[in-house]
Amino acid sequence: MSLHSVRVRFAPSPTGPLHLGGIRTALYNYLFAKKHGGTFILRIEDTDRKRFVDNSESYILETLKWCQIEPDEGVGYGGSYSPYYQSKRGNIYRMYIDKLLRKGHAYYAFDSDQDIEKKRKEYNHNGFTFSYNSRIRMSLNNSLTMTKEQLHDKLLSCSYVVRFKIKPGEKLKMYDIIRGTIIVDTDYLDDKILLKSDGFATYHLANIIDDYLMKITHVIRGEEWIPSMSLHVLLYRALDWTPPHFAHLPLILKHNGKGKISKRNIDNLNYPIYPIQWKIPKTKIIIPGYRELGYSPEAFVNMLALLGWNPGVEKEIFSLQELISFFSLERIKKYGVCFDIKKASWFNKKHLKKEDVFAFLFEKIQTRSILCKKDYLWKVIHLTMDRIHFIHEIWEHSFYFFISPSFYEANFFSKICHENTIDQLDQAKTLLCNININEFTSLNLKFLFQKTKNKYKIMQLFRLALVGVLKGIDIFIILEMIGKEESIRRIEKLMNQIKEKI
Structure with missing residues (x-):
């Protein structure tokens, strides 16, 4: 069989939102199809009407679109093998049921x-x-x-x-691309x-009929379907059909390796398992997904791709096109892989684009009516970019370049509320006042304050005055960036706050 005729399908049931395991299955099917110039199909396997959940289908479509792994054919996309809903293919299944009964x-x-x-x-x-x-x-x-x-x-x-x-x-011999030969005693x-008694075909029958009629060449699905593989192979044989190639993906385990990630244990997890937010139909409670928490689709897909697949190179950061180029079923792991939310946020950090951060920060200062030159804004981003994992964190790490702090770190502030601190700040302020505005640079300031007594304490006081908390980038760079007048103004503001306190 030519790999150019590859046809794969993602066939979720509309029983709720997709979790990490489900969307990874879709991703691997998509990558394999694109790698071989094939077709990626979306089919809705909705024969289990008792478990049907409203909005599941629209959730699936929106998730695939956000992940940028949209199908070539199927539900929402059309194609030559419609209908792509199992619930609408009952007459087809009945025909093959009759054939199996007759034989x-x-x-x-x-x-x-x-x-x-x-x-x-x-x-x-x-x-x-x-x-x-x-x-x-x-x-x-x-x-x-x-x-x-x-x-x-x-x-x-x-x-x-x-x-x-x-x-x-019979000792039924089967082959799985990932796991090799599997033998089952019938x-x-x-x-x-x-x-079923309600007239609907079960998943087992419907999926093999649909796969055959839709010319599916490779069935790539979760390892929970390995126990059903023998039945499916026997059904193919009973209908005188050649089965497709099978590849069963490893489980995604909780970070401690104890148990798989699933919708059933979502309440016991402290990280998201849904790609995008899900609104529970009955309660209207919204469960946020990776999209709402600030992850980019590129980072999410990159993280997901490496959750069970090894590209064979040390490189970890991939674009979608690079993932397609490197992907192979043979390099998928056999055993469960542990999920690490810290690693997920690291992927997001690596995929951050300065242009996107700039656009976010520019909008942020506009809503606050802050006037700022674009060159200044770019400098701020270059200085703080390595401190963030998500775009929305940029303001938290850069606000002090635009506005004076509205509060001071409580524990440290209470420790410095005495006359001695006011004297130290006043001396430091005098030093700043005596510096020519053209020489108000980080290098000059650093050289000047290296000679002062209690240098470390003065630097802490400066940081509190300029930032409000004892963190941030190099204090001398902050002084240079916000300028002489604003620096002095913020020091005076802290002095006044201390005076009010004592």
Whole structure:
């Protein structure tokens, strides 16, 4: 098969928002398709109507768009293999159900939920695990144990499901691109339901029919589907179809490696697991995603790509086009990978663009009616850029270049509220006043204050006066940037605050 004919699909269920594992599956499918000039398809697998959640579909589409990994075909994009909703393909599935029944690969089962539960309790009581399989199916209420006349009457009067008939006694050999050869003993497989009592096909049947009819060449999905792989391969065989290539992705684990990240444990996590915000339909509670917390799509996708895949080079920062160029299924890890939120924010820092930070800061000072030359603004960004991980943090780390601090660090301020501090500030202020404005540079200021007594204490007082807290860039650069007059004004302001306190 030519790799130029690659067709892959991302097939989420509309049962809520995508989490990190789901969107990573979409990303890997997208990267693989683009690497080989193939087609990336979006299909909605909505046969489980009981778990349907409003707004899930629009969330999926918006997430893919934000991540810049939009499909070439499928829901919202059109294509030659519509409909791309499983719920609208019932007649197609029924046709193949009938084929499986005719060929003896499937059978009708009339056992009620109560019947099954009773059997399960019986088995549990005797220390066994109940499984609807080749060992016991002939003792249950299904078409394999009935005459044609009995079956006809049952079909007219009772609800039923259709089950796949597993042939025992085979060591089924399968191949996974990531994990290699997998062998399963069919004696231990149960007869899965293919058609539910509500008339909807199950995921197992619908997905293999859709994959075949939509000419899917590679099925790239999470490792939670490995136990279902044998059933899917057997279904392909029963329908006389060649199965696609399979690749099962490793789990994304919590940072401590204990358990996978999932929507079920979101309340116990102190970091986001959704790409974009999700509004819970019933409560209207909004759960923020990476987008709302300030991550760029480029950084998010870069982080996600390396969460289970190794490009084979030391480089870690990639554009989307570079990820496409480097990507291969063979370099995906077999085992679970731990998620690290600190690493995620580091990726965002590395993807920050000075132009975007400039635009944000420019808008910030405009809303405050602060007049500022663009050259000055660029200098501020160059001085503070390495201190931030997110664009919205720039104001916190640069406000003192534009406005006087509105408060002082409480603990340090209370320690310096005495006459001696006022004397020290007054002497330092006098030194600044005596410097020619043309010589008011960081180098000159540094040289001048190196000769003063209590140099370290004076620098702390200056920082408190100019910034309000004991952090920030080199204090002499701040003095030069804001200028002589503003520096003196802020020192006087601190002196007055101390005087009021004492």
